[in-house]
Amino acid sequence: MRLIAEGKDPLEGQRHMCGMGNLFHYHSTGFSDLDELMKNPQPLIFIMELLQVGDPMSYHRESWMMEKDEKLTTVPLLHMQGNALVRQRQFREAASKYKEAVLLLKTVQSREMPGDVDYISLGRMIVPLQLNYCQCLLELEEYYEVVEVTTELLHKHKDCVKAYYKRAKAHAAVWNEKEARQDFNMVAQLDITLASLVRKELKLLSERMKEKYWEEKEQFWNKLERKGSRPDDEEEGEGGDEAADEGTIRETRVESSKTEGKDWQQMLRLVMILQKEGNFLIKEKQFQEASEKFGEALEYVEFLQKKAGEQGEDWESLEKVGLPLILNLSQCKLEMKENQEVVELMNKVLRKHKGNLKALYQRAQAHAALCHQDEARRDFERLEKLDPKFKPLVRQELKSLGERVRSMHTSQKKTYWDLTQDRWGPGGSKTNAEAKNETKQNEVDENAEEKMITEGEKAKNQTGAEDESEEEKIKDCGEKQDEKV
Numbered sequence: 343m344r345l346i347a348e349g350k351d352p353l354e355g356q357r358h359m360c361g362m363g364n365l366f367h368y369h370s371t372g373f374s375d376l377d378e379l380m381k382n383p384q385p386l387i388f389i390m391e392l393l394q395v396g397d398p399m400s401y402h403r404e405s406w407m408m409e410k411d412e413k414l415t416t417v418p419l420l421h422m423q424g425n426a427l428v429r430q431r432q433f434r435e436a437a438s439k440y441k442e443a444v445l446l447l448k449t450v451q452s453r454e455m456p457g458d459v460d461y462i463s464l465g466r467m468i469v470p471l472q473l474n475y476c477q478c479l480l481e482l483e484e485y486y487e488v489v490e491v492t493t494e495l496l497h498k499h500k501d502c503v504k505a506y507y508k509r510a511k512a513h514a515a516v517w518n519e520k521e522a523r524q525d526f527n528m529v530a531q532l533d534i535t536l537a538s539l540v541r542k543e544l545k546l547l548s549e550r551m552k553e554k555y556w557e558e559k560e561q562f563w564n565k566l567e568r569k570g571s572r573p574d575d576e577e578e579g580e581g582g583d584e585a586a587d588e589g590t591i592r593e594t595r596v597e598s599s600k601t602e603g604k605d606w607q608q609m610l611r612l613v614m615i616l617q618k619e620g621n622f623l624i625k626e627k628q629f630q631e632a633s634e635k636f637g638e639a640l641e642y643v644e645f646l647q648k649k650a651g652e653q654g655e656d657w658e659s660l661e662k663v664g665l666p667l668i669l670n671l672s673q674c675k676l677e678m679k680e681n682q683e684v685v686e687l688m689n690k691v692l693r694k695h696k697g698n699l700k701a702l703y704q705r706a707q708a709h710a711a712l713c714h715q716d717e718a719r720r721d722f723e724r725l726e727k728l729d730p731k732f733k734p735l736v737r738q739e740l741k742s743l744g745e746r747v748r749s750m751h752t753s754q755k756k757t758y759w760d761l762t763q764d765r766w767g768p769g770g771s772k773t774n775a776e777a778k779n780e781t782k783q784n785e786v787d788e789n790a791e792e793k794m795i796t797e798g799e800k801a802k803n804q805t806g807a808e809d810e811s812e813e814e815k816i817k818d819c820g821e822k823q824d825e826k827v
Contacts, residue, residue, distance in 0.1 A: 365377070413447075414446075420446075423436075424436040443471050444475065451465065465498060488508060503533050507529050523547070609646060612642055636671040665698075668690075669700050672701075676711075685708045688702075692705065699732075709721060715747055
């Protein structure tokens with residue numbers, strides 16, 4: 343205050359310590375008269391100015407001045423005042439009334455023994471006030487505070503439907519789709535009568551997320567196009583090898599049209615964007631469009647791999663990026679009944695990643711859809727050996743495979759004798775040569791299975807690098823198969 347009176351900066355030279363601390367460390371407070379007062383203390387004289395005289399109960403008493411009964415009497419008044427302000431759409435003032443009432447009840451509750459009847463009853467009185475407070479915050483668009491207050495409330499009252507609903511609304515407002523869906527589903531579970539409301543909210547949430555997705559996509563592509571647009575300094579096609587094959591030239595032109603004006607960082611960003619777009623389209627069950635996105639992303643990855651060479655850390659990193667893209671593409675083709683293409687894709691994947699459970703499972707599904715009974719059974723059995731947790735799923739898949747094969751034979755009007763001849767020849771049983779060949783094949787399969795089991799254990803530790811939506815595919819396979827059956 344002395345510095346302000348002198349027109350100086352009040353923080354100049356301040357060390358944020360009391361007078362005794364300054365004297366102890368620096369032997370001075372900075373002012374000689376204050377130093378003298380510190381050495382020879384004297385009584386302080388306060389001069390007060392009387393502004394007005396009022397009735398003793400005319401001023402607002404603060405909570406620390408109130409007794410317990412007075413606090414409990416004040417709470418209903420604050421509650422009614424808050425409700426009246428809400429009807430007038432004065433949400434900020436109403437929120438302050440509700441908050442004040444909550445603080446009074448918490449002060450009283452803090453003096454009770456946790457678990458006692460009074461403690462529990464006070465806690466129940468707090469709930470509606472906090473819910474009203476959260477509703478005001480929702481109207482004021484203070485969503486993060488709503489999440490914080492409702493989360494604290496749900497720790498104590500885990501079956502509070504309104505708290506879940508208000509938190510879901512707050513999560514939806516700040517684009518936390520996963521958390522919002524979880525809370526909306528909890529509302530439907532706790533109160534069946536609200537199921538129709540929850541369905542409407544989830545539909546609205548999906549529409550909002552879709553709008554946000556396409557908005558962000560458009561912004562990104564516009565930004566990327568502006569960044570990537572450069573004047574053409576060189577004519578296309580110069581410097582090429584005159585003796586190159588026509589097909590190679592055509593392929594190079596296609597690649598250059600996609601990669602022109604983009605460095606490797608931009609291409610990697612494009613891969614990530616295309617992957618997210620594909621995942622979103624899978625959720626929307628638009629599998630054709632999703633497969634196109636994954637295919638385009640794979641083209642960028644293959645181009646970057648060619649530039650990196652077939653060895654080195656960059657090539658291996660790109661291989662890890664491309665693996666979930668191929669698996670997602672394969673899943674889309676499974677949904678579109680393009681089963682032969684799935685078999686070919688997964689054959690390529692399993693040549694490089696022999697222990698990949700997802701690739702093995704997708705190939706087994708494709709073989710089963712094509713009614714390749716022996717190949718499907720072999721893949722399902724290998725899957726079970728690699729991870730015994732898949733045993734129930736494998737049993738279900740084999741059961742549906744048997745039903746599919748029987749329905750196919752029935753449509754072809756084949757008898758048991760016809761099937762036996764088709765499988766084992768005119769003799770109706772295996773020949774010696776066939777039995778020997780099958781024995782050798784089984785030995786080869788067993789050796790391959792042992793290798794796959796060891797590689798499968800390594801692959802389990804690397805699944806975290808794959809795409810989030812692809813990670814959920816195998817877990818949800820049982821449910822999807824039920825729907826197909």
